[in-house]
Amino acid sequence: xxxxxxxxxxxxxxxxxxxxxxxxxxxxxxxxxxxxxxxxxxxxxxxxxxxxxxxxxxxxxxxxxxxxxxxxxxxxxxxxxxxxxxxxxxxxxxxxxxxxxxxxxxxxxxxxxxxxxxxxxxxxxxxxxxxxxxxxxxxxxxxxxxxxxxxxxxxxxxxxxxxxxxxxxxxxxxxxxxxxxxxxxxxx
Ligand SMILES: [Zn+2]
Ligand SMILES: [Zn+2]
Numbered sequence: 001x002x003x004x005x006x007x008x009x010x011x012x013x014x015x016x017x018x019x020x021x022x023x024x025x026x027x028x029x030x031x032x033x034x035x036x037x038x039x040x041x042x043x044x045x046x047x048x049x050x051x052x053x054x055x056x057x058x059x060x061x062x063x064x065x066x067x068x069x070x071x072x073x074x075x076x077x078x079x080x081x082x083x084x085x086x087x088x089x090x091x092x093x094x095x096x097x098x099x100x101x102x103x104x105x106x107x108x109x110x111x112x113x114x115x116x117x118x119x120x121x122x123x124x125x126x127x128x129x130x131x132x133x134x135x136x137x138x139x140x141x142x143x144x145x146x147x148x149x150x151x152x153x154x155x156x157x158x159x160x161x162x163x164x165x166x167x168x169x170x171x172x173x174x175x176x177x178x179x180x181x182x183x184x185x186x187x188x
Pocket of ligand 1: 008011012013014015052053054101102
């Protein structure tokens, strides 16, 4: 208990979720919190986090539904903000390219407003930034594994190969996915 609460105090995103920082909270429920990135990559740049401390997206083995939860919150907000869903970038940084080790979904729009360096940092066809679908595919693959932990290097290679295949398929599908989910939301 003590160690858990001191870990929460040591993590800036846990502190934000707990209301201990000044960051305005744009959305909060029992599971998720949303606030603005302190270095916005475009006019709008939100971070959707779990209130629970989860280190990063690769720690969600067996819990891929958390990715859906984060995307659902993001989609609802995008819809509320009347964002152009064809011009949004959504995804996770992957270790070691992680600035804060508390899982956060980046939601950036308009994507067309971003500059070169930003485009690189949040590049979808990269091993360091995963679209939600890429993250889910990776997690599914881990969960479906035989439990034998592959060596780190082998794991990274597999991940890379997987990303290349997956992201070829993903390309622009991710935003269509978001659009589809928004459509589903509005029919519910
Ligand atoms: Zn945390
Ligand atoms: Zn990040």
